[in-house]
Amino acid sequence: MVLNYEAIGVRIKAARLNQNMSQERLAELAGLSTTHTSHVENGSTKVSLPSLVKIANALKVSLDELVCDSVIKSKAIFEDELAKTINDCNEFEIRIISDMAKTLKASMRKNKILN
Structure with missing residues (x-):
């Protein structure tokens, strides 16, 4: 490491x-x-x-x-960072960020990135 x-x-x-x-x-x-x-x-x-x-x-x-x-086991830290990042977003911004996250997640899983 x-x-x-x-x-x-x-x-x-x-x-x-x-x-x-x-x-x-x-x-x-x-x-x-x-x-x-x-x-x-x-x-x-x-x-x-x-x-x-x-x-x-x-x-x-x-x-x-x-x-x-x-650190591999740091999911809670990144979840908190993500929540802070989107905290002040308006409805349009949050919708776009959500769509991008879903697309990125699907692409990563399809291509087995970081698994």
Whole structure:
């Protein structure tokens, strides 16, 4: 299993921005340098487990939320993300997204993608 450090960094940055937190503040709360935090967010460094735990605690998120792109059993995280994504959609947008999801699912199953 290979960890996707770039995806982890993207999730860290998204969680930080969602809380209107600066990178400097995250670094301070996690006890890390701003430079290291920047490298973690852009995926140019392999974040250690202790640092990842510090970051998750500083952001008040679970490790699952940060590493779900690298974990097979993360369905609940993606279901929650999908619900948040469509939460503010109007009727037309939700209909289009639903149609696209059904079509994508059928295509994936037909072609046995990720099975």
